[in-house]
Amino acid sequence: MKELTTDHISQQFNNELEALRQHFLTMGGVVENQVQDAVQALLDSNGVLAEEVKNQDATVNQLDGLIDEECTRILAKRQPAASDLRMILSISKAVSELERIGDEAKKIANLTLNLVNEGESPRGYVEINRIGEMVSRMVHDALDAYARLDIDMAIKVAKQDRNVDQEYNTAMRSLVTYMMEDPRSISRVINVIWVLRSLERIGDHARHTCQHLIFMIKGVDVRHVNVNDLTPDYKAK
Amino acid sequence: MKELTTDHISQQFNNELEALRQHFLTMGGVVENQVQDAVQALLDSNGVLAEEVKNQDATVNQLDGLIDEECTRILAKRQPAASDLRMILSISKAVSELERIGDEAKKIANLTLNLVNEGESPRGYVEINRIGEMVSRMVHDALDAYARLDIDMAIKVAKQDRNVDQEYNTAMRSLVTYMMEDPRSISRVINVIWVLRSLERIGDHARHTCQHLIFMIKGVDVRHVNVNDLTPDYKAK
Numbered sequence: 001m002k003e004l005t006t007d008h009i010s011q012q013f014n015n016e017l018e019a020l021r022q023h024f025l026t027m028g029g030v031v032e033n034q035v036q037d038a039v040q041a042l043l044d045s046n047g048v049l050a051e052e053v054k055n056q057d058a059t060v061n062q063l064d065g066l067i068d069e070e071c072t073r074i075l076a077k078r079q080p081a082a083s084d085l086r087m088i089l090s091i092s093k094a095v096s097e098l099e100r101i102g103d104e105a106k107k108i109a110n111l112t113l114n115l116v117n118e119g120e121s122p123r124g125y126v127e128i129n130r131i132g133e134m135v136s137r138m139v140h141d142a143l144d145a146y147a148r149l150d151i152d153m154a155i156k157v158a159k160q161d162r163n164v165d166q167e168y169n170t171a172m173r174s175l176v177t178y179m180m181e182d183p184r185s186i187s188r189v190i191n192v193i194w195v196l197r198s199l200e201r202i203g204d205h206a207r208h209t210c211q212h213l214i215f216m217i218k219g220v221d222v223r224h225v226n227v228n229d230l231t232p233d234y235k236a237k
Numbered sequence: 238m239k240e241l242t243t244d245h246i247s248q249q250f251n252n253e254l255e256a257l258r259q260h261f262l263t264m265g266g267v268v269e270n271q272v273q274d275a276v277q278a279l280l281d282s283n284g285v286l287a288e289e290v291k292n293q294d295a296t297v298n299q300l301d302g303l304i305d306e307e308c309t310r311i312l313a314k315r316q317p318a319a320s321d322l323r324m325i326l327s328i329s330k331a332v333s334e335l336e337r338i339g340d341e342a343k344k345i346a347n348l349t350l351n352l353v354n355e356g357e358s359p360r361g362y363v364e365i366n367r368i369g370e371m372v373s374r375m376v377h378d379a380l381d382a383y384a385r386l387d388i389d390m391a392i393k394v395a396k397q398d399r400n401v402d403q404e405y406n407t408a409m410r411s412l413v414t415y416m417m418e419d420p421r422s423i424s425r426v427i428n429v430i431w432v433l434r435s436l437e438r439i440g441d442h443a444r445h446t447c448q449h450l451i452f453m454i455k456g457v458d459v460r461h462v463n464v465n466d467l468t469p470d471y472k473a474k
Binding site for chain 1: 308309312313316318319322323326329330333413416417420421423424427434
């Protein structure tokens with residue numbers, strides 16, 4: 001009888017962890033869509049889609065609060081140890097990254113509405129398209145890595161952030177040069193610059209999300225290690 | 238004898254919590270100095286001071302890792318409940334805010350080095366001085382609120398962020414106008430714009446830090462509540 005009860009409690013605990021994981025992935029799906037839609041709305045000057053991105057913010061905040069409550073409740077009630085404890089702490093941190101990815105998507109939506117009002121920028125859309133695709137893919141793969149607990153994918157995503165930073169710096173130099181040549185366009189180009197800045201931040205948050213996952217699986221804190229210095233056993237060199 | 242042991246364990250636990258709190262405040266002191274020094278280095282075009290700000294980054298990252306390890310260890314070993322559990326979760330989140338404040342200070346230091354090389358910007362220093370003072374004060378007061386568990390101060394700091402955002406928007410409009418009038422200055426003014434952006438982010442992180450404190454004291458998640466809508470009992474209206 002005692003064993004049955006223990007099994008029962010352990011099954012409940014597993015269900016709670018699984019629910020937590022599912023809510024995390026659901027929230028991830030919402031912000032992933034927000035990023036894609038925000039970029040698309042900007043490329044198409046689509047104010048209606050931009051408003052939809054902004055409206056998703058309430059859902060993201062709700063899920064953020066729910067997941068945080070679940071983490072606190074499980075910690076208090078189940079007092080988990082080792083890998084379960086690490087999973088909960090990892091999700092508790094990663095969820096803040098997702099929430100900020102959603103915030104950046106909302107900023108892009110607001111900038112889109114500015115550009116719909118002021119008129120399109122004469123430059124920067126090619127760069128937004130390219131960098132937007134890169135960071136959307138990073139967010140998608142980061143969530144995939146969480147869903148499958150795939151540490152190789154997590155490392156791959158974290159490394160990808162360096163390419164985003166390079167593309168971002170190149171784009172920024174070319175837009176500053178353009179503004180010098182055509183000062184009348186500055187107030188529109190500056191909106192595009194803010195969009196690129198937000199996309200670059202989204203790349204940072206996707207990288208942080210993956211670093212939280214690596215910590216969860218390996219128990220190694222890699223946030224302050226250059227991901228390019230990680231050896232195959234995921235220790236710092 | 239049993240009571241003595243319990244007292245002993247409970248005293249050890251208190252010591253661990255106190256050590257955690259002290260490490261958090263130490264880390265806070267380091268990033269507070271980083272912010273002040275970064276702004277001063279920029280105002281004085283002081284490359285040496287800017288390098289010092291960058292060098293502090295290693296200390297901040299070390300403390301960040303240490304505090305995270307302490308949180309995990311205490312949760313695993315002591316299985317705290319209620320207010321102790323909330324304190325640990327609150328610090329675990331707030332420490333990420335401090336780490337990012339340090340990152341923004343480092344960015345300001347890098348921009349200072351750009352400006353030392355390229356020559357000073359013709360505009361923006363008055364604004365950096367004013368907004369720099371506002372956010373330095375916010376970081377200082379946020380840590381003070383943590384040190385004294387002062388919820389009124391935490392709310393005051395969180396509300397202050399709205400003033401920072403207003404000053405930031407005014408400064409940005411005036412700098413965009415200036416760039417249109419003097420396009421040759423764009424590449425220098427844009428560095429100042431990035432500095433203002435970093436200061437604005439520091440204000441955001443100080444606000445988040447305070448919101449984590451309010452959660453810790455009250456057990457109410459106020460991150461997605463407009464701080465201006467908080468009633469005196471700190472519930473959302």
